[in-house]
Amino acid sequence: RKEVEQDPGPFNVPEGATVAFNCTYSNSASQSFFWYRQDCRKEPKLLMSVYSSGNEDGRFTAQLNRASQYISLLIRDSKLSDSATYLCVVKAYSSASKIIFGSGTRLSIRP
Amino acid sequence: EAQVTQNPRYLITVTGKKLTVTCSQNMNHEYMSWYRQDPGLGLRQIYYSMNVEVTDKGDVPEGYKVSRKEKRNFPLILESPSPNQTSLYFCASGTDKNTEAFFGQGTRLTVV
Numbered sequence: 001r002k003e004v005e006q007d008p009g010p011f012n013v014p015e016g017a018t019v020a021f022n023c024t025y026s027n028s029a030s031q032s033f034f035w036y037r038q039d040c041r042k043e044p045k046l047l048m049s050v051y052s053s054g055n056e057d058g059r060f061t062a063q064l065n066r067a068s069q070y071i072s073l074l075i076r077d078s079k080l081s082d083s084a085t086y087l088c089v090v091k092a093y094s095s096a097s098k099i100i101f102g103s104g105t106r107l108s109i110r111p
Numbered sequence: 112e113a114q115v116t117q118n119p120r121y122l123i124t125v126t127g128k129k130l131t132v133t134c135s136q137n138m139n140h141e142y143m144s145w146y147r148q149d150p151g152l153g154l155r156q157i158y159y160s161m162n163v164e165v166t167d168k169g170d171v172p173e174g175y176k177v178s179r180k181e182k183r184n185f186p187l188i189l190e191s192p193s194p195n196q197t198s199l200y201f202c203a204s205g206t207d208k209n210t211e212a213f214f215g216q217g218t219r220l221t222v223v
Contacts, residue, residue, distance in 0.1 A: 087154070104153060
């Protein structure tokens, strides 16, 4: 089982729709969580951190469920420009830090 | 403009010929790291550095070396590249401990 798993998609939704996807992690010692977006052939860009209390930034909401070991990303009123691959990132701190990127969920917004 | 700069952006080389991919950031970040990205495997960390002269192995360090002599630079060295090191490489930097806040534009390496 992968340490961080994401549904690869693609999710194909109409503009204006609300879309959500999850990311599960297996290491219960994980302490920090993030969402990145990556456009085709480009570098990943930090989208938002995921806090225990949840985090909202405009149309984007990220949540953490430690009990079930997953994080989620919700996008409301989706725009064409939201089309990208969304990567979840999980970090665990111990004697040496460990950072794991998910393989990404591909999102395509259609007009 | 705040940025992480990698060079070269594209490189085709032959097996065994030593190469260096440079990475430089202009944000005075203490933390820098290197990743490779392969289809179906996502980004995997090669090495990271918490500060000058401090480097540590990531998940896939075999076949790579790094150095951190100055805060702004974190070159990735392949002493004897092999075809399985053909990949897309990203350098990243950040302010907080282990935070990949900014990524470089990537270096697409092909080893034949």
